[in-house]
Amino acid sequence: MSSAIQILWKQALKTFGSRKNAGYKLYQQNFDHLWSLINKITAEDVKVDKQILDFVKLQPAPMCVIVLFENKDMTIAIFMLKHGVTMPMHDHPGMHGFLKVISGTVEINSFTLKNNSDHINMNEEIKAFRHRPIILHKNSPACVLTPQDKNLHEIKCIEGPAAFLDILSPPYGVDDSGKGTRPCTFFKTVSSKPYTDSGDLIQEVRLLATDKTPGFYSYNLKYTGPPLM
Numbered sequence: 647m648s649s650a651i652q653i654l655w656k657q658a659l660k661t662f663g664s665r666k667n668a669g670y671k672l673y674q675q676n677f678d679h680l681w682s683l684i685n686k687i688t689a690e691d692v693k694v695d696k697q698i699l700d701f702v703k704l705q706p707a708p709m710c711v712i713v714l715f716e717n718k719d720m721t722i723a724i725f726m727l728k729h730g731v732t733m734p735m736h737d738h739p740g741m742h743g744f745l746k747v748i749s750g751t752v753e754i755n756s757f758t759l760k761n762n763s764d765h766i767n768m769n770e771e772i773k774a775f776r777h778r779p780i781i782l783h784k785n786s787p788a789c790v791l792t793p794q795d796k797n798l799h800e801i802k803c804i805e806g807p808a809a810f811l812d813i814l815s816p817p818y819g820v821d822d823s824g825k826g827t828r829p830c831t832f833f834k835t836v837s838s839k840p841y842t843d844s845g846d847l848i849q850e851v852r853l854l855a856t857d858k859t860p861g862f863y864s865y866n867l868k869y870t871g872p873p874l875m
Contacts, residue, residue, distance in 0.1 A: 649872035650691040654683045655715060655722065662720045662742075662815035672742070680813070681744060684788045687811055689748040692724060693871035694809045699749065702726045702807040707865035709733065714869050718824065720815035724869075727752065727803035734859040735800040735833045737766070738791055740822065743814045745801075746788035750808025754789060755779050757798035757833075757851065766831050766855050774798065775841060776849040782810075798833060798853075831855050 648656075661676040689695065692714070702710045708731040712724040727733060727750075735757070745754070760773035777796060781804070782789065791797055801810075821828045833853040841850045 650683075650687060651714070651872055652874050654680070654687060655874040657683050658720055658722060658813055658815075664719065677742070681788060681790065684744050684746045684811065684813065687746055687748060688784070689809060691871070692748070692811065692869075694724060694726070694749055698867070699726070699807045699809070701867075702728060705865050707863055709862070709864040710867050711864045712867045712869045714871075715874055716817055716819060718816070718820045720813060721817040721819070722874075723812050723814075724748075724809055725812060725864075726807050726809045727801065729803055729806035729808075731806070732800060732802040734862055735798055735835075735853070737798045737831050737833070738793075738814060739797075739828055739831075740793050741791070741797070741814050741816060741828075742793070743791045743812065744788045745782075745791075745810050745812055747782040747786055747808065747810045748784055750803060751781060751783045751805035752808045752810065753779055753781050753802045753804050755800050755802075756789070756791070756796035757853070758795055758847075759797060760850075762794060762797075768831075768855050768857070770855050771836060772833075772853050772855070774851050774853055775847045776838065776851050777846050778848050832858050 657680045661680045708728050710726045714722040756777040757774040760775065766772065818828045818830055834856050836852040836854050838849045838851040841847050
């Protein structure tokens with residue numbers, strides 16, 4: 647009998663697999679089914695237990711990461727943030743993604759770029775819209791990002807350690823040419839002003855592309871949950 651995480655993995659392969667092939671199309675029905683499956687995943691399904699969370703508390707690194715699966719089409723990973731830690735604002739160029747909290751509580755601030763660009767230069771200022779912050783815990787549905795919508799976010803652990811399961815496609819490890827890595831750009835807010843045309847959008851902001859925040863790094867842990875294959 648397949649485990650919940652194996653069922654999720656198989657649906658992720660169906661949704662995002664072979665996206666490098668000519669004629670690949672992302673079908674909304676597959677995407678929606680994947681979202682419904684990730685909403686059912688619990689910490690127990692991937693063996694994120696008290697022992698692991700206590701280990702995370704003791705690490706000097708602000709974040710620990712468990713990679714469950716990665717190929718040229720997608721990455722499935724668990725991120726664990728220590729209490730009070732904020733993952734700096736960053737982008738997901740050309741990616742679709744799901745984020746499902748399985749332990750603890752986080753606050754997510756998401757941003758949508760005013761104009762999408764294939765390349766962002768370091769120290770370049772860009773315009774974006776800030777969405778209303780959301781609080782997520784283990785009973786919350788997964789949040790979604792696309793290449794056009796909510797593609798930037800920062801994540802703060804407000805009750806932790808907090809753990810969340812991520813599915814990203816395509817992965818950072820493969821760029822559109824298939825010959826290099828996909829850049830992850832970090833940002834900081836330069837200025838903001840209220841935005842009142844939509845209930846979900848609360849600010850129009852100017853962001854500065856920066857290097858990774860000093861002192862923020864991660865420690866990799868081995869996945870010990872049910873096998874995917």
